[in-house]
Amino acid sequence: MKDVALKKYKFSKKVIEKASSEHVKDHGFHGNRDEHSSSKQSTTIIKDIQFDLSYYAKVLIGNQKFNLLLDTGSSNIWVPSKNCTTASCRNHNDYDLNKSPTFKKEGNLWSITYGTGSASGVTGKDNVKIGGFTAKKQIFGLADNVSNDFLNLESDGILGLAFDSLNTMDNQAPTVVSTLINQKTINPLFSFHLGRVSDFDDDSTFTLGGVDKTKFKGEISFNPVVKTPIIDTIAFWLINADDASVNKKRLGFTGKKGLIDTGTSVILMPDDDAKKVHDQIPGSSFDPVNGVYIIPCDTKASVAFIFKGISYPLDPRDLILTPLDGTRCVSNIFPGFNFDGNNDIWLLGTPFLKNVYSVFNVGKRSVGFARNK
Template identity: 35%
Template sequence: MMKWLVVLSALVAFSECLHRMPLIKGKSAREYLEERGMWEQVRQQFPYRPKAKFVEKSTQSMTNDADLSYYGVISIGTPPQSFTVVFDTGSSNLWVPSIWCTSQGCQNHQKFDPYKSSTFVWNGQPLSIYYGTGSMTGSLASDTVEVGGLSVTKQVFGVSQTEAPYMAYMKADGILGLAFQSIASDNVVPVFYNMVSEGLLPQPMFSVYLSRNSEQGSEVVFGGVDYSHFTGQITWIPLTSATYWQIKMDSVTINGQTVACSGGCQAIIDTGTSLIVGPTSDISNMNSQVGASANQYGEATVNCQNIQTMPDITFTLNGHAFTVPASAYVSQSSYGCRTGFGSEGTDQLWILGDVFIREYYTIFDTQVQSIGLAQSV
């Protein structure tokens, strides 16, 4: 921190000097900093990007499907073929169904036809991806992919040839992963990485707003933030692993008492998971503390009349408290009211899914490898 105070002081001094200088050729900012041995530090911290001022952030709208999933429209190929995809921060590959997929999971979805694209390039390398609720197999190829008005050329993506039966019930055709390349199947370069490398974005970040109660307005902003969707300060939390968007969680508390994640744990911010997911014992304790009971299907249900009096739940992330009220963690439908918590055996890696993200506008910054959270409005 001290060395940057010195650098900033030097820059301020140089700026003040400029105001007092006559308009004649003098030393450049680079020469001024080189004399003081500071140029290399400043160059690395503030890389020269002359075209940045001409680049604007790009907004991709998403559809809210009953608060269960969020998806938007992209296109692939020349001329473009349109597909709906889940923008998933819990995975890193892009894939869509292909005309060769005849399995049940591909039914009722748009299918990519390579023969109709003049820019399609066949790779042929096999691809296999497993998700929490399904899987796909297929092959890799490359083509032009358009997302939010941005065209990414020669993007490697998957074309499915088989999909698990559950995929047939997905509203979206495919998935566009927004996690890190380190977890990408076959080490494929993710779409967002190529947006950055091709200079399509003013900043190497994207941000997500998820609407509530099936309302419109959900969006992913590539290259910046939408200040109209949050209020107050942004709290920045450093990543503990640049694989998923993984951070440190200190505890989960209700009325000041720790009910889960005792002693600390790890959590990922995942737009592709609708619930807050944790170890079975912790989730059971949370449900018990809020007055939920299991129905015949093992779902944690509550009396809808009790929502107003149910306690808030606080997730402390790297020393910062983020509170989720009952109105956010309980879902209401014609079948009754259920809590938005899911269990996953003894795995200590928590997933803070859409139940959490709806409450907090989320910024994903790859340059500083941090997540920014601010109260959604």
């Protein structure tokens, strides 16, 4: 899991380094733009992949159904093409352009690498429906090659929800969310409630154009998105962090940022930061061979991340990645992340996001958190 996350952001760094030497489009949406219209929001149930690793939604491209992983850490949308012959394509739903009367050919080459593998192919345009809304003439990827890393994933492809500057198709093509906003179809925001597979009756939800008020309580506290280093523009959902704590003891971090990623299944921190956290977890130890921390499986430690003065604690269950034996488990917080060379970014994936209701406001370029009900 650690290697998966590091691989994903190694490729993302290459994308933004390339973009920094070219003209970067700014598809930011400023102002309210009718954010509170109830007719411009829709909530859909999303499904869990492999014990809360990530989450996928049902999506229609043209007249064909797909299960797409929802990823705020990337911006491409792609599905396997009928022409793809790799094993990962053969056991997933694939797109047949001859079956869609609304398909328009583009044929531009694209490729992308994730922690879980890679995909490449050509671009096309078709209508993309998710929830109650349709992004018309959306640029998407027809994958002619999908690596075998995707073989056992429930999702057919990926729907990226970061900013357009990360899209590797057609020189930062608009994402699905950008297209829906440009078409004035949705309010310029989306939100998540990520449930646990162990909580049987708690459905995970994805809301386009608003929030699912049945899933959170109290107020939503918003944090402005800051520019991604290297590219010097808005790219990832990156926000300033105040600090972190263990068992309510603040650890004294300053100048840190949180990268909020629904498509990453762990928490990654710079080496010293991960050590500082685990030093306060009773019974923890470092495994230098595998580069992971080992913690007691029955830990009751309360690790929290603090944004705009508000502490968001993790359920101790979410500190556990996997058991080693009857008493020792691998921690879900990993060392080794140094995305920008300054050791100041924390990658906060699903172990964090299961503990908050998260709102991604494209119009105001901010990320909001609220308490789960």
